[in-house]
Amino acid sequence: MTHTHTAEVGPRGFPTGYMVEDVAITPNVVLAPMEGVTDLVFRRMVRNLGGPGLTYSEFIASKNLTMGERKAERMAQFDPEERPVALQIYGNDPSYMAEAARMLEDRGATILDINMGCPSKAVCKNSGGSSLMKDPELAVAIVRAVRAAISIPLTVKMRAGFDRARVNAPELCEAFEAEGVAALTIHWRTREERYGGTRDVSAIAEAKRRVSIPVIANGDVVDVASARAMFEETGCDGVMVGRGAIVNPWVFKQIHAWLRGEPVPEPSLDDRERLLFEYYTMIGEALPERAILGRMKMVTKHVAQAVDPSGEVLRRPVLQSKSVEQAQSLARAAFDTLRELELGVHAAS
Template sequence: MGPRAGTFRPVIPNHYMIRHLRIEPNLVLAPMEGVTDLTFRRLVRSIGAVGLTVTEFIAGEALRRGIPKAEMMARFDPDEHPVAIQIYGRNPEAMAEAARAIEDAGADIVDLNFGCPSKKVCAHSGGSSLLREPELARQIVKSVRAAVKIPLTVKMRSGYDAGLRNAPYIGRMCQEEGVEALAIHWRTRTDQYGGVRAVDKIAETKSRVKIPVVGNGDIVDIASARAMFRDTGVDGIMIGRGAIKNPWVFKQIHAQLLGLPEVVVDADEKRKVLLRYFEGIRAEFKTDRGVLGRMKKIANYFTHGLPHGSELRVAFLHAQTIDDAIGHTNRYFDWLCEEEIKRGRPFAHTAVPVHDLPVGADQSAAWAAQRDRAST
């Protein structure tokens, strides 16, 4: 007899093992180019409930040659464990040397990128392009496995395109060559960031290998986490863009898994976390232009799902200085805090219909007026 409708926790694991490493909670921060740098990973870890962090992908050749930018991307904090450093490339020897550098740096896991769909990576036959070259992928895995003693994992997509959804085959090959865990995104390379959800190849891979399988793709809240576990039987889940929009998502899912009270985040806490992130990147970037660019990128995600967040995004788009952007942030959240007081409860960090705001004058206009007053 199956679990009763609505039950979740009895059939969902709360950890998995990668050799001696216990990944608990079984919630992983996905590698994301230009996002999961040291500052962002610090932010997510400070909120809590993430069991494993992964760096943004790094070119194996650049890390092999000791390029300063690559080495900076591979940095992690002394207390950031377990942590995986992800590399990509098509040269087995270069990938092996990069893996040795990762091991020497003290990272816990080498992660191979067989999943990135970006043209930059695929143009050099890395990332998901390797799904069309399984023998080259095998040689890369064998070379890296022979080069290091620490655990080796692979992140990939379900296939290259609709006609080549070969994740189960690649997964079995990886296991045979010594890979100790897999993370699989349900999209194919040609899906890019679209496509229709199809998790069957994740489920099939899970049924055909003995190593842990982590599900990835459009996991943005408790409901989508439940669906991935339910539909695939995976050992854990990996969250990417959903964590930029809502870095509390790990904590919210974890609380639900354990049957703990709902994690509710009010406007003031959201403001504090966003400003703390801004402070972090201000300390890391060398130029104000770089800081402002990253602030705009993260704010674009973070404000989706907040009431009239589009108004803050427009204000950010036109901000000319860091102080302008911080001022817009404070004025927006001052307004949002007031609306939550009137409403009597915080807004969820999801799509919020306008009718859920207090009745009265147009709220978008009210926020815009507050912004305009500050600029005069």
């Protein structure tokens, strides 16, 4: 399989980076946009770990952005050092999409991404997100309008199709490439499969055969084994990780190390404790007072999934805490207990 536009091919025969026009994406393991999850705080945390080659904003309603709506404005924020960064928009009106894209280019986005994958009823009702896949003419009209409005690279993120009877990602990818789209991300599921369905990555492989721009594969990549299967079965240029990064934000480094033929790093308990406390600090700095404790509890739950399967040591005490200070001291104590348990396990074995 050839990877004409990729920056490098690693010792395992898979690419270790790709180019979106003149933007180098290395590692070629990128963080998926996730509304309500991948806000500034989450992206800062992941970047601090030395993780993904590219981060995306949450999806921004194009019309709302052009009207200065607060939520859309908040979602459009990114750190000056968050580079490269893709800003993602959705909508069904080519002129609002073009206007929003222009605004985001002016604000310094590296890449503009169009969402054609969102399965939500609210988004599809207005012919945005994945319902655009049912209307290729409108999808192409949107791509054309946005392409004409900006000079930064334009990418599209889609699903395999609207449903299994209409798996049209490969045709759409060809049409988008002809319109000047610089890279494509495909989630192997259809809209009707939402987050279920039986794994079938053939539409990604087919799209990859039909276009010469980079194709990024997405859906259930959570570790080295699932990334390897995706590279092998689709010939993709990179993988995108969403839900897997919530529980394991080291996944980007791990997959990239494997692609480069290096030892795969495993975070220690101390690493996880450091991550949690850095996270607490970032939350304290970035969020309004009333939102801090709730967000601390949410991230504690995620960290606890890996280190405290029963939830008794870390998750439950922190979730029951009544203040930021109490949550912090209970989390500290929990890690001390977990370290003792770990030592006990090692001493016994």
